[in-house]
Amino acid sequence: MRRLTQDTQANERGAITVIVALLMVVLLGSVAIAVDFGVIHSERAQLQSGADAAAIGMAQKCARDASDPLCSTTSTLAGSLANQNALDGMSKVHSIALDKTARTVAVATSAKETGGTDNSVSLFFADILGVPTKEVGARSSAVWGSPKAGRTAFPLAFSICQVKGHVDGSLQLLQDHGSNTNPDCNYGPSGAAVAGGFGWLAPDAGKCGGTIDLALSEGGSDTGNNAPGNCSTELNRWASEITAGREIVVLLPVFNSVVGTGTGAVYGLISFAAFKVTGWKFSGNSGLPYEFRSEISAATGVTSSTECKGDCRGIIGSFVKYVSLADGYTLGPVDEYGATIARMTL
Template structure:
């Protein structure tokens, strides 16, 4: 068969079957020479770094705005400087710039925000007047102090030698207001009258030590008849002396769990709260209907309360804080029970539903743009 192949064809067959090693190197050289690979690298690496920078700055703005909002709720004044701490913690190199912290809070600790540019890296326009909110603006800052994110490959492209990098921006908004949901409220409700007496109404004055009667008593006539009976009453217990509250439901009402002697779960809960000094969340009612186990309370908000003591809470031993005495909760014919403490402002754990209406101190915070 070999002899049948014409001699002139054999060299051509050898060329066709020749080794193609080195062809890839030639191809790479051609792509490098024309800038194709550099362009692909710039697109993949440099643009990817910009997206990564944007994600880090956005996370930092989110965390910073939530931190500032929480400081506005918990402290005597907002602490805008908190934003920088959280922005840096969310940067891979530990450094970012917070260019602006602004908004509105009733304590007057935040400066007003400029008008929104409407771009995707800016926060939206200001919310409705009177809304508590904070905007945190972040931007690129390198560990060397530059505001430009330097390129890796883009500068090597033809005509791009002067490119020094880009500044990336982000913005986040957090809002706060009355909490309207809580899965861990104490199974107790306070009357609007008792809350107004203790805080002065709207706007409230928090932190004033007070005594609140469970039952009507001659020394507490101003709130007589508002509860069933007394200035506060016990609610249906879902376990552990807690009640699940959802005020987003129209006309929300809670059932009553009457009785002077409290359950062991509620006794343990009250003892724990007094010892820890942590806020408890108690729903506020404005009207009640019925009596005994048939009573219901119309709930209008959630209050935050620091419990410091109690009296005549059978079977608990009295825990009466200064400056109160045993006489402040008289054990008379009606044998009233009392709680002691003061109203405060506190964040409801996990809740991100911000309501409207009267603010009783229990607060929810959420990201809003």
């Protein structure tokens, strides 16, 4: 009996040893897979960030100037942005698909290692099983263009007379009762489009701004003498951002024709312009939200000629060349008034 018991225990110990050995193989294999999977996942994430940055960077460059050498299939910008998003500073731009007519760009990136094979990342444990590398890549695309339809942040439209020749960043005071800045473009008495250089558009119900489609004429809501409704929150936000040193640039419609006056005015819209706001005065009351005058400082270059005070009703700022990452706009060909949008599509 003693000998039988000893033999049984020895057999059990031997069986356990075999089971432990088999489990160790499975366990080590699982660890190997987890480590290599983590390497692949990290590499793919870096490549995706690089592809995203390259696509949006090229779209912004093409939006500003489609003839720029950096807006081309041989652009060095894509590779530079892709490398900046790689932890080791190395990646490969596999391809750039650029369509300037459709205003789209797609960038494909792949892994790159010093002394290694392009397009692949080296594996640590899988190499033991005969799988030394894994192809890893990413792709991203972007589109650019001028906005043709979308929701404005503010129910304001400018005459082309005030925009034409002024998309240069120069500071302007745009008054609602006064002649336009361009004497070659007259729609009414003293060069005024309606009862002023800009007009209030009909806003969406309960909103500050309105939904605009350049293919359609837009009805007016006022000549601008009264403060806009439902805009207190938006104007207070603008003031807070400007005071904190941040820019407020809004996309506002531009019209080149108008029929009727006051609330009966109908504007023929042709474009969106990018306007950087620095101050405003929309009513006779002093202070926020309908008067903001902290723009009067040496830092912003405001002079007495661009200050809006007393009976003045207007907005101070500048038309700028602007590339926006704004969503929610339908895009078309880039126009001359400065407002362009570049955004990711994939």
